Amino acid sequence: MTSTAERSSGRRTPLTRERVLRTAIELADASGIDAFTMRRLAERLDVEVMSLYYHLPNKEAIFDGVVESVFAEIDQRVGGFEVPETDAGWKTSLRERILGAREVMLEHPWVPGILEGRTQLGLLRARYVDSVIGTLRSGGLSYDLIHHAMHALGSRMFGFSQELVSDDDDGDGDIPEQLAETLPHLVGMLAVVRHDDPSSTLGWCDDQFEFEFGLDLILDGLERLARSDGESFPRTAS
Incomplete structure (x- = not known):
């Protein structure tokens, strides 16, 4: 989620392909791959699901990137x-x-x-x-x-x-x-x-x-x- 510092400054950490993949790995480490969904990843990044598709078009592309x-x-x-x-x-x-x-x-x-x-x-x-x-x-x-x-x-x-x-x-x-x-x-x-x-x-x-x-x-x-x-x-x- 967005940090207190980011909210107070009105700035968010830019969403990048690297950040999406790093967060996907953190999510899978914490909950296992069976619990992994695009919606949960978007929630963890504090963005809309559609924002993920700009960097990685689908779940399979995320898995390829994670590998x-x-x-x-x-x-x-x-x-x-x-x-x-x-x-x-x-x-x-x-x-x-x-x-x-x-x-x-x-x-x-x-x-x-x-x-x-x-x-x-x-x-x-x-x-x-x-x-x-x-x-x-x-x-x-x-x-x-x-x-x-x-x-x-x-x-x-x-x-x-x-x-x-x-x-x-x-x-x-x-x-x-x-x-x-x-x-x-x-x-x-x-x-x-x-x-x-x-x-x-x-x-x-x-x-x-x-x-x-x-x-x-x-x-x-x-x-x-x-x-x-x-x-x-x-x-x-x-």
């Missing part, structure tokens, strides 16, 4: 998207880059949900992907191996793991008792699964330990393949 803003945060967090031509410690460099991206995702836990619906990369997101490819390339990996690596990393390169299934309303992953005999191994696993660090979690099975466990498996495998010069790596079309 770019978040990747600008990642850019700052990881020290930029530039990568060296050669890097003997590429695995550590890539691990730190991806975990830096995850830090930003944990600050905005609703972002993975809208990322999955973005069909276009956007410049900053594309530059981040380019930096991941460049880091792998700096370690001497072939573009063929890198292409397969990108498929293996999937959403993990952005700092989150795409869930195989959604959690239930209770968030405990329980399987109905009548299915226990049909699904003995799944039930057995869920009986011992525990995720006790909610501050590090972006999904039911995406806490920090699970994320780093999966990331390290992929990076260790890529390192092994890179050291073998691809001799045992099948080059097949994907």
Whole structure:
């Protein structure tokens, strides 16, 4: 809403695209993306809804802009998207880059949900992907191996793991008792699964330990393949 100083001076903070996007992020951080509406955003900015359309034509454009803003945060967090031509410690460099991206995702836990619906990369997101490819390339990996690596990393390169299934309303992953005999191994696993660090979690099975466990498996495998010069790596079309 308009501040006391602004009311007393008769001046308002100018409405800009950057201010709209920054406020959209603040609103989603506070209430979650499911509660986000153009009307609530306009109320937070103390403007009419139609004023938003001058800067961003619709809700999808706001989401596209928000994604770019978040990747600008990642850019700052990881020290930029530039990568060296050669890097003997590429695995550590890539691990730190991806975990830096995850830090930003944990600050905005609703972002993975809208990322999955973005069909276009956007410049900053594309530059981040380019930096991941460049880091792998700096370690001497072939573009063929890198292409397969990108498929293996999937959403993990952005700092989150795409869930195989959604959690239930209770968030405990329980399987109905009548299915226990049909699904003995799944039930057995869920009986011992525990995720006790909610501050590090972006999904039911995406806490920090699970994320780093999966990331390290992929990076260790890529390192092994890179050291073998691809001799045992099948080059097949994907």
